[in-house]
Amino acid sequence: MKALDELTFDNRFARLGDAFSTHVLPEPLDAPRLVVASEAAMALLDLDPAVAETPVFAELFSGHKLWAEAEPRAMVYSGHQFGGYTPQLGDGRGLLLGEVYNEAGEHWDLHLKGAGMTPYSRMGDGRAVLRSSIREFLASEALHALGIPSSRALCVIGSDTPVWREKQERGAMVLRMAHSHIRFGHFEYFYYTKKPEQQALLAEHVLNLHYPECREQPEPYLAMFREIVERNAELIAKWQAYGFCHGVMNTDNMSILGITFDFGPFAFLDDFDAHFICNHSDHEGRYSFSNQVPIGQWNLSALAQALTPFISVDALKEALGLYLPLYQANYLDLMRRRLGLTTAEDDDQQLVERLLKLMQNSGVDYTLFFRRLGDESAALAVARLRDDFVDLAGFDAWAEQYKARVVRDGDYSEEQRRARMHAVNPLYILRNYLAQNAIAAAESGDYSEVRRLHEVLSRPFEEQAGMEQYAQRPPDWGKHLEISCSS
Numbered sequence: 001m002k003a004l005d006e007l008t009f010d011n012r013f014a015r016l017g018d019a020f021s022t023h024v025l026p027e028p029l030d031a032p033r034l035v036v037a038s039e040a041a042m043a044l045l046d047l048d049p050a051v052a053e054t055p056v057f058a059e060l061f062s063g064h065k066l067w068a069e070a071e072p073r074a075m076v077y078s079g080h081q082f083g084g085y086t087p088q089l090g091d092g093r094g095l096l097l098g099e100v101y102n103e104a105g106e107h108w109d110l111h112l113k114g115a116g117m118t119p120y121s122r123m124g125d126g127r128a129v130l131r132s133s134i135r136e137f138l139a140s141e142a143l144h145a146l147g148i149p150s151s152r153a154l155c156v157i158g159s160d161t162p163v164w165r166e167k168q169e170r171g172a173m174v175l176r177m178a179h180s181h182i183r184f185g186h187f188e189y190f191y192y193t194k195k196p197e198q199q200a201l202l203a204e205h206v207l208n209l210h211y212p213e214c215r216e217q218p219e220p221y222l223a224m225f226r227e228i229v230e231r232n233a234e235l236i237a238k239w240q241a242y243g244f245c246h247g248v249m250n251t252d253n254m255s256i257l258g259i260t261f262d263f264g265p266f267a268f269l270d271d272f273d274a275h276f277i278c279n280h281s282d283h284e285g286r287y288s289f290s291n292q293v294p295i296g297q298w299n300l301s302a303l304a305q306a307l308t309p310f311i312s313v314d315a316l317k318e319a320l321g322l323y324l325p326l327y328q329a330n331y332l333d334l335m336r337r338r339l340g341l342t343t344a345e346d347d348d349q350q351l352v353e354r355l356l357k358l359m360q361n362s363g364v365d366y367t368l369f370f371r372r373l374g375d376e377s378a379a380l381a382v383a384r385l386r387d388d389f390v391d392l393a394g395f396d397a398w399a400e401q402y403k404a405r406v407v408r409d410g411d412y413s414e415e416q417r418r419a420r421m422h423a424v425n426p427l428y429i430l431r432n433y434l435a436q437n438a439i440a441a442a443e444s445g446d447y448s449e450v451r452r453l454h455e456v457l458s459r460p461f462e463e464q465a466g467m468e469q470y471a472q473r474p475p476d477w478g479k480h481l482e483i484s485c486s487s
Contacts, residue, residue: 001048004056009069010107011098013182016205019198020186021073025066026095027116027126029159029171032062035134035442036450037155038141040458041177044152046102052155061175062157063115070098070110074118078192079185079252080302082286087192089185089252090120093128096181107209109181110154114173127163130156131439133172134450136263138438140176142430142457143260148238149231151178151261156450158442170443178261180210184303185252191306203310206256221310226319229300231258233323236296237330240289241338242426243269243366247279247483249287249295251302265483268429270474272359272366278483297323338370339402340378340421341409351405354398362390365473367429374421377414378406426460427471433478434470 014021037052051057059065066072074091081089095118097110113136114128133156143150154175161171182202190199207214207224217223235258239246245267246253246260253262267278274290282288287295300323304316328349335352336344359369369388373381382399389395412420434453441449456470464470 002046003048004051004054004060005067007045007047007067007069007100009067009071009098010101011069011071012107012209013075013096013099013109013180013205014071014073016201019076019195020202021075021091021096022119024072024074024095024116024118026063026072026097026112026173028063029157029161029173031160032058032064032157033159034058035130035156035158035172035447036137036454038137038153038454038458040144041141041152041154044102044106044108044177045100045154057155058157061112061155062159062173063112067098072097072112072115074120075181075186076120076189077183077185077252078189079183079250080188080299081250081252082282085188085192086252088120088189091118092121092124093118093126107179108177109179111176111178111181112173113176114171125163127161127171128173129163129165129169130158130172130442131169132264133174134439134442135266135435136174136176138430138435138450138454138457139263139266140261141454142460143244145458145460146238146242146426146429148242148244149235149257149259151176151181151255151259153177158447176261178255178257178259180206180255180257181261182206182210182256183252184254184256184299184306185250186256187303187306188251191309196309199306199309203307210257219311219315221307222315222319225304225307225311225316226322228256228258228303229319229323230326232296232300233326234258234330235260236292237327237334239292240331241334242429243272243289245269245276245278245287245289246292247282247287249292249299251299254299254303267432267483269366270431270479271363272356272369274356274360280483293324293327296327334424337424338421340374340406340417342420343409345405345408348405351398351401354394354401358389358391358394358398362388364388367426368471368473370425371422371427371471374418374425377417378403423461427463428456428460428467430457431474431478432481432483433474436478436481 039049072095076090078087094113095115097112099107101107117126137153137156140150140153157173159171163169163171211224214220214223247265255261265279276289277285438449438453456467
């Protein structure tokens with residue numbers, strides 16, 4: 001295991017030059033202190049988890065100190081925000097401190113969010129507050145534990161620095177990690193500003209570092225775009241299967257690697273609602289839960305437009321045509337597994353759709369339904385879950401169809417069924433009210449609840465003794481929390 005001063009930097013993105021980013025030093029926070037750290041994320045850098053409790057750890061990730069090899073840069077990009085194009089965005093409150101590679105040879109971006117003003121801050125102060133930093137930390141690590149591709153979070157550092165949002169809050173920084181922070185919006189920026197040389201350099205950078213296997217194809221850029229389409233189809237299938245709402249699917253928030261990042265007003269579904277809008281600022285529901293699938297395709301189309309200098313329009317259209325079939329195949333496979341099915345039948349999609357319609361009309365807790373469906377035999381499980389539904393006749397008809405489908409699937413013992421279903425159906429998810437309880441305690445100086453919640457969510461499929469309160473349906477107030485972009 002390594003100490004903090006033993007990290008090895010290789011700042012590949014910074015070497016692209018000043019057309020891609022601007023050198024900026026982080027603005028230090030007052031009286032920095034550790035709120036929470038992820039041992040699993042630290043292990044990706046080969047760091048000894050004990051270093052999180054040392055003073056230098058908080059100093060490094062609050063802007064007070066820097067490694068000599070670090071080269072903090074604010075990245076420039078543009079993007080479509082709520083459907084409208086914004087010519088220049090960029091890291092308005094974040095800095096890419098540098099790229100570190102571990103003993104396995106993996107490169108990880110160290111990206112410090114809340115590091116102060118940059119040339120791309122526009123009217124903002126460049127700061128992040130404690131609540132938003134905690135939410136991003138918890139979401140990053142919770143999604144990873146669920147098997148959903150995501151950026152990672154190393155730590156949250158709190159402070160005494162005052163920051164004004166709707167009220168005065170305390171500033172914080174979250175250190176997030178990914179193999180790259182390049183977005184769709186990077187390509188859009190150089191396309192719309194008509195900078196073909198820089199756009200070609202960016203494309204080569206992404207191709208060589210992140211999609212090297214595409215070099216072996218007759219058309220490497222097209223092969224790379226197809227891979228991006230495939231990764232996003234799989235990612236959004238996992239969002240939909242597990243009830244995750246991103247909330248701000250602007251093209252500048254879409255990763256070129258097909259991972260979840262740039263967390264804002266995200267939420268997991270409590271009661272199933274296909275039309276759920278988690279972003280208080282999304283007045284027209286552009287980024288509602290059900291809209292995430294077509295918006296994923298829309299965003300890929302925006303990226304395709306930016307890639308027209310390298311790939312023919314016909315080839316791009318053909319690659320885009322892969323998105324929906326790939327999404328549907330991935331989603332149905334996940335939902336079969338959530339229902340405990342190991343084989344495929346033609347009517348499985350109808351089985352899933354009928355269930356979701358019944359859940360929609362009854363306010364059924366999305367996560368707990370699937371978990372409880374695997375607690376016992378199919379017949380006993382549906383009998384126990386029946387009272388959660390308003391349309392009893394409709395549920396009874398579905399239950400008969402489901403039980404018959406389980407019989408056709410194979411002869412499995414109750415123990416085998418439970419183990420298989422519990423391995424894919426979480427008991428614990430990051431509900432908004434759980435995050436809010438942890439945030440409220442942290443804002444009063446008690447970080448124990450943030451740390452406990454993080455520990456519970458790191459093992460979402462495993463029943464944990466004494467943690468029953470984290471697996472309960474939310475109270476009524478917890479279902480109606482308003483989450484804005486400042487969150």
